[in-house]
Amino acid sequence: MTALAQTALPASLERIRQAFEARNYPDDALTAWRRAALERFLARGFPTQRDERWKYTNLRRLESRAFTPADSAAVARTTAHELSGVTHRIVFVDGHCMPSLSNQAAQPPGVTVISLGQWIKRDPNAVAALLTEVGIDTESPFENLNAAFLEDGVVIDVAPNTVWDEPVYVVHEWQTSGRMAQPRIIVRLGEHSRCTLIEHYVGGEDTESFTNAVVTISAAAGANMRHYRLQQESAKGFHLSTVRTRIARDARYSSHEIALGASLGRSDVAALLEGPGADAKLRGLFTPAATQHLDNYTRIEHIAAHTTSEEEYRGIADGRGRGVFNGKVKVHPDAQKTDARQLSRNLLLSPTAEIDTKPELEIYANDVKCSHGATTGQLDATALFYLRSRGLDANQARMLLIRAFAESILETIEPQGLRAALEAWLSTRFGGTEVSA
Amino acid sequence: MLKVTDLHVRVEDKQILNGLDLEVRPGEVHAIMGPNGSGKSTLVQVMAGREGYEVTRGSVTFNGKDLLSMPAEERAREGVFLAFQYPVEIPGVNNVYLLKAALNAIRKHRGEAEVDAFEFLALVREKMKLMQMDESFLNRGVNEGFSGGEKKRNEILQMAVLEPSLALLDETDSGLDIDALRVVANGVNSLRRADRSIVMVTHYQRLLDYIEPDHVHVLSGGRILKSGDKSLALELEKRGYDWIKQAAA
Numbered sequence: 001m002t003a004l005a006q007t008a009l010p011a012s013l014e015r016i017r018q019a020f021e022a023r024n025y026p027d028d029a030l031t032a033w034r035r036a037a038l039e040r041f042l043a044r045g046f047p048t049q050r051d052e053r054w055k056y057t058n059l060r061r062l063e064s065r066a067f068t069p070a071d072s073a074a075v076a077r078t079t080a081h082e083l084s085g086v087t088h089r090i091v092f093v094d095g096h097c098m099p100s101l102s103n104q105a106a107q108p109p110g111v112t113v114i115s116l117g118q119w120i121k122r123d124p125n126a127v128a129a130l131l132t133e134v135g136i137d138t139e140s141p142f143e144n145l146n147a148a149f150l151e152d153g154v155v156i157d158v159a160p161n162t163v164w165d166e167p168v169y170v171v172h173e174w175q176t177s178g179r180m181a182q183p184r185i186i187v188r189l190g191e192h193s194r195c196t197l198i199e200h201y202v203g204g205e206d207t208e209s210f211t212n213a214v215v216t217i218s219a220a221a222g223a224n225m226r227h228y229r230l231q232q233e234s235a236k237g238f239h240l241s242t243v244r245t246r247i248a249r250d251a252r253y254s255s256h257e258i259a260l261g262a263s264l265g266r267s268d269v270a271a272l273l274e275g276p277g278a279d280a281k282l283r284g285l286f287t288p289a290a291t292q293h294l295d296n297y298t299r300i301e302h303i304a305a306h307t308t309s310e311e312e313y314r315g316i317a318d319g320r321g322r323g324v325f326n327g328k329v330k331v332h333p334d335a336q337k338t339d340a341r342q343l344s345r346n347l348l349l350s351p352t353a354e355i356d357t358k359p360e361l362e363i364y365a366n367d368v369k370c371s372h373g374a375t376t377g378q379l380d381a382t383a384l385f386y387l388r389s390r391g392l393d394a395n396q397a398r399m400l401l402i403r404a405f406a407e408s409i410l411e412t413i414e415p416q417g418l419r420a421a422l423e424a425w426l427s428t429r430f431g432g433t434e435v436s437a
Numbered sequence: 438m439l440k441v442t443d444l445h446v447r448v449e450d451k452q453i454l455n456g457l458d459l460e461v462r463p464g465e466v467h468a469i470m471g472p473n474g475s476g477k478s479t480l481v482q483v484m485a486g487r488e489g490y491e492v493t494r495g496s497v498t499f500n501g502k503d504l505l506s507m508p509a510e511e512r513a514r515e516g517v518f519l520a521f522q523y524p525v526e527i528p529g530v531n532n533v534y535l536l537k538a539a540l541n542a543i544r545k546h547r548g549e550a551e552v553d554a555f556e557f558l559a560l561v562r563e564k565m566k567l568m569q570m571d572e573s574f575l576n577r578g579v580n581e582g583f584s585g586g587e588k589k590r591n592e593i594l595q596m597a598v599l600e601p602s603l604a605l606l607d608e609t610d611s612g613l614d615i616d617a618l619r620v621v622a623n624g625v626n627s628l629r630r631a632d633r634s635i636v637m638v639t640h641y642q643r644l645l646d647y648i649e650p651d652h653v654h655v656l657s658g659g660r661i662l663k664s665g666d667k668s669l670a671l672e673l674e675k676r677g678y679d680w681i682k683q684a685a686a
Binding site for chain 1: 486514535543546
């Protein structure tokens with residue numbers, strides 16, 4: 001530790017180290033856990049494009065910024081984060097949980113939702129024990145960075161056989177520029193339990209901020225988790241997220257990664273199918289426009305036999321936007337009878353937009369079904385003419401086709417309020433005028 | 438109603454139409470026949486406003502208005518309808534949504550209120566019955582997974598709902614078996630009215646047994662070489678196109 005402190009660090013890492021020291025975390029087990037993560041982060045530094053997983057994304061712009069954690073939320077304004085049909089809401093501002101803005105409907109028996117920040121204040125040693133038990137991917141730079149500055153987040157525990165269909169809606173809003181947040185969400189589903197989580201990241205207007213979220217989920221046998229993430233950071237924001245889900249026997253996990261905002265966004269999703277009958281469905285929609293860069297990296301590991309996965313990511317790139325889909329599917333030697341399907345479809349709306357798609361299949365078992373497909377194209381000129389020849393104006397026709405392109409993702413979004421919000425966003429973004437029908 | 442004068446059209450560097458003249462009066466049905474590559478489809482595509490065609494000379498007026506200066510959607514709202522030879526599949530946009538959006542666009546153009554939801558559904562159901570289409574088609578994607586015959590029926594269904602004053606049928610009979618052809622022709626015939634004109638492009642005389650035209654034109658080399666009544670089509674069936682080309686040469 002001391003040896004490392006004596007070595008001259010690159011400026012970007014030195015800033016991180018100083019930001020850490022400035023936090024003055026108390027001397028306890030949690031801080032020891034944080035410091036170990038910091039050391040791992042500093043030892044490796046930010047990933048570079050030489051790393052295959054970061055091939056398409058250059059982080060220099062992020063590295064050159066000096067983001068520091070906010071001490072507490074400076075609530076200059078309160079936005080009503082209402083999602084129709086959702087009552088269980090936990091609001092974070094600048095990385096800190098705001099009970100006064102949250103609305104926690106009564107939790108049914110068997111469900112516990114706790115603010116990590118409040119728990120840390122009460123019992124940091126217990127939190128350290130929990131984090132150690134949940135574990136982190138020590139090889140992941142951004143899981144390490146998140147752990148080093150871990151101050152708040154949410155823990156959701158669902159007891160065995162508890163079915164909770166009311167979504168937990170976690171909103172993270174930025175109000176202050178120059179800050180970074182390392183939110184952490186831990187979800188533990190007992191056997192045959194069910195729950196839905198919606199994460200929503202909202203940037204203030206023009207806030208230059210850095211969110212580095214880590215979500216760890218474990219779904220015990222027969223459990224069912226529906227997970228939605230909606231990224232709407234400001235046009236100047238940076239958003240990195242890492243989701244890691246362990247899926248046990250006959251358990252099911254479905255995720256939707258919707259990336260609309262941020263100057264630079266990167267979403268990492270790993271689904272580990274650890275027991276026979278485990279199933280993962282990963283879906284994504286990303287819309288890089290202007291000079292946005294939105295990268296999606298997914299890793300599905302079929303570890304046990306008779307596991308199934310389905311993946312579909314759709315990108316719509318406009319302006320000089322750049323999108324990436326890099327989807328890895330690994331079938332381990334024991335994972336016979338694996339059924340894995342992957343689809344990457346991309347739509348380019350301008351000649352300067354770009355989407356890179358890279359499917360990767362690594363198969364070590366011999367009795368498996370794996371397929372993948374990738375397409376990138378423009379709006380179909382014949383379809384546009386067809387719609388216009390029926391009286392729809394060019395904008396309406398364009399909007400309809402873009403909507404239609406996104407439909408296979410939209411139609412799988414179960415919470416109606418979330419789906420409606422997304423549809424409204426798409427009409428505004430691509431339509432200009434409302435389609436009346 | 439429709440007046441095409443000395444129409445010259447080029448696609449990329451190829452001249453397709455070479456001085457075509459055609460006049461269609463209200464209520465008339467015109468059949469345009471001709472060998473492959475004669476420019477039949479180009480004519481209707483140009484009239485419907487498809488991009489990629491360059492009109493180098495001539496004019497097309499529709500009810501006295503310059504049709505060629507209007508974008509495709511405005512032509513549709515003015516009452517021009519093109520039944521596609523190959524109707525486009527658009528997954529994710531459902532049939533009923535398109536029908537309603539199209540009908541409302543046309544009504545708005547005419548200064549009429551949007552269609553009432555119940556009236557609209559009643560109208561669509563009635564027309565679907567005419568076209569012998571199952572109601573399940575309504576909530577499917579536009580032409581998505583439809584057979585060739587179903588697609589053509591769907592085109593005529595749209596025509597029936599939108600009630601154009603000029604219908605352009607582009608090889609509506611191609612790829613249809615005899616039963617499907619009867620249904621489609623029956624649909625078209627039921628839409629014949631004193632104030633509605635139809636221009637149908639076809640390769641086969643067979644269609645004209647079911648939809649009887651008032652005028653038949655033979656198109657070759659981008660011009661109308663011969664016009665006549667229904668008997669001309671029968672003569673073509675017997676003698677082919679060459680005698681007309683020779684006579685014109």
